[in-house]
Amino acid sequence: MLNWPEAAGPIGYIHSPFDELFGIPRQSGLAAAAQGYLEPIAPWDDPAAWQGIEAFSHLWLIWQFHAKAPMQAGKSKQVRPPRLGGNQRVGVFASRAPIRPNPIGLSLVRLEGVQYHQTGGAKRVKLKLSGLDLRDGTPVLDVKPYIPYADCPADSEAGWAAQPPERMPVVFAAALEQHPALDEAFKALIVQTLSLNPTPAYHQDTERRYGVCLQGWDVQFYCRADCIEVTGLVQP
Amino acid sequence: MLNWPEAAGPIGYIHSPFDELFGIPRQSGLAAAAQGYLEPIAPWDDPAAWQGIEAFSHLWLIWQFHAKAPMQAGKSKQVRPPRLGGNQRVGVFASRAPIRPNPIGLSLVRLEGVQYHQTGGAKRVKLKLSGLDLRDGTPVLDVKPYIPYADCPADSEAGWAAQPPERMPVVFAAALEQHPALDEAFKALIVQTLSLNPTPAYHQDTERRYGVCLQGWDVQFYCRADCIEVTGLVQP
Numbered sequence: 001m002l003n004w005p006e007a008a009g010p011i012g013y014i015h016s017p018f019d020e021l022f023g024i025p026r027q028s029g030l031a032a033a034a035q036g037y038l039e040p041i042a043p044w045d046d047p048a049a050w051q052g053i054e055a056f057s058h059l060w061l062i063w064q065f066h067a068k069a070p071m072q073a074g075k076s077k078q079v080r081p082p083r084l085g086g087n088q089r090v091g092v093f094a095s096r097a098p099i100r101p102n103p104i105g106l107s108l109v110r111l112e113g114v115q116y117h118q119t120g121g122a123k124r125v126k127l128k129l130s131g132l133d134l135r136d137g138t139p140v141l142d143v144k145p146y147i148p149y150a151d152c153p154a155d156s157e158a159g160w161a162a163q164p165p166e167r168m169p170v171v172f173a174a175a176l177e178q179h180p181a182l183d184e185a186f187k188a189l190i191v192q193t194l195s196l197n198p199t200p201a202y203h204q205d206t207e208r209r210y211g212v213c214l215q216g217w218d219v220q221f222y223c224r225a226d227c228i229e230v231t232g233l234v235q236p
Numbered sequence: 237m238l239n240w241p242e243a244a245g246p247i248g249y250i251h252s253p254f255d256e257l258f259g260i261p262r263q264s265g266l267a268a269a270a271q272g273y274l275e276p277i278a279p280w281d282d283p284a285a286w287q288g289i290e291a292f293s294h295l296w297l298i299w300q301f302h303a304k305a306p307m308q309a310g311k312s313k314q315v316r317p318p319r320l321g322g323n324q325r326v327g328v329f330a331s332r333a334p335i336r337p338n339p340i341g342l343s344l345v346r347l348e349g350v351q352y353h354q355t356g357g358a359k360r361v362k363l364k365l366s367g368l369d370l371r372d373g374t375p376v377l378d379v380k381p382y383i384p385y386a387d388c389p390a391d392s393e394a395g396w397a398a399q400p401p402e403r404m405p406v407v408f409a410a411a412l413e414q415h416p417a418l419d420e421a422f423k424a425l426i427v428q429t430l431s432l433n434p435t436p437a438y439h440q441d442t443e444r445r446y447g448v449c450l451q452g453w454d455v456q457f458y459c460r461a462d463c464i465e466v467t468g469l470v471q472p
Contacts, residue, residue, distance in 0.1 A: 002245055004338070009238055055397075078284055093286055093380070095288075096383070106298065142340050146394060158382060159292060161383045
């Protein structure tokens with residue numbers, strides 16, 4: 001158990017297009033169209049706390065897995081990464097799976113800009129971010145700037161995770177072509193999210209309809225043999 | 237305040253050559269000679285929890301600042317990074333300074349190898365690491381593998397922190413040449429640590445003797461105008 005009386009608790013919360021866990025990219029940066037905000041809470045919404053942040057293009061977010069119970073100590077110490085087909089087990093520390101001893105997540109996101117607004121006569125700050133892999137409402141514990149010389153070793157190796165995941169083509173059913181909600185930004189978010197194929201690797205059912213909740217829409221799709229086909233946009 | 241009854245608490249502790257805060261490199265990876273161990277505690281010392289970790293050359297450690305009281309909410313939200321001369325203030329989130337709202341640190345270290353030993357008839361695991369920037373005894377909350385495609389964006393910018401810090405030459409006084417403790421590994425640790433010049437930027441006193449505690453030795457040195465001169469190795 002972690003009990004830090006000297007800690008501040010969450011310094012802010014994430015607003016993201018991902019309303020549920022299913023479909024969220026399995027690493028940050030895979031879907032640049034996944035934009036949203038970090039909204040700090042008082043007193044961390046004071047621009048003074050962020051002065052100089054614009055010098056950095058990317059930020060590390062250290063955040064709290066709030067939507068799943070973490071692994072209990074003494075329970076299974078292994079996970080089955082989707083990248084290995086979902087059957088092969090590895091140690092929990094050889095993976096970034098969300099079920100882990102302490103509910104702490106790590107994401108590298110792009111800082112798109114700093115926005116200021118007035119609340120109660122005071123100037124407050126909000127950060128626009130992209131490349132999110134975070135569910136809407138995620139509590140953020142810390143933000144640290146990305147420092148290329150320290151964070152990007154030239155000689156790294158990562159076995160089965162060295163290369164980005166493969167992408168599947170994403171096609172939209174003809175009926176969706178004129179859908180009023182489907183602007184370029186939303187289309188990019190759907191394509192970038194679904195091309196990663198969030199369906200379990202052990203499902204081979206090309207006739208099963210899946211749904212992923214994006215920007216408040218239930219995006220319905222099929223995982224065909226050679227592509228992802230988006231067939232519906234439904235308000236849940 | 238952070239109170240996670242569902243969390244495991246520290247999963248292990250760091251053994252490092254840095255016995256005090258002064259002199260610790262200000263980012264991980266700057267001193268490859270800074271080697272040590274992560275020693276997981278039960279039940280996380282079970283090799284099952286680490287299965288597959290050898291595929292990764294680098295690991296993220298998420299750890300707890302245990303040697304300083306963190307910033308209190310409502311207190312100063314700014315810090316003065318040494319890289320900016322120690323006088324210019326930036327927001328706490330635009331820096332990785334240790335005084336921050338939540339006492340959580342982030343370090344990228346190289347995995348030198350996995351070691352196994354027997355305890356009570358069971359096989360247990362210990363990780364040899366290098367590039368440490370952690371004080372001896374630091375509690376570790378989580379370990380996540382370094383994933384190059386997600387953690388190393390091609391187009392990053394980092395203003396005043398884009399380039400590694402400058403290094404000063406390190407020379408050893410003639411009296412130290414035959415010192416029995418000064419083998420190649422210890423010499424490399426001293427050179428890599430002191431070349432980063434841990435003395436405060438606002439000190440310009442070339443005649444002041446400093447001491448840094450490394451591997452249980454008090455390493456005495458002067459910060460001359462053009463070099464760091466190591467003059468003594470004393471058992472404290």
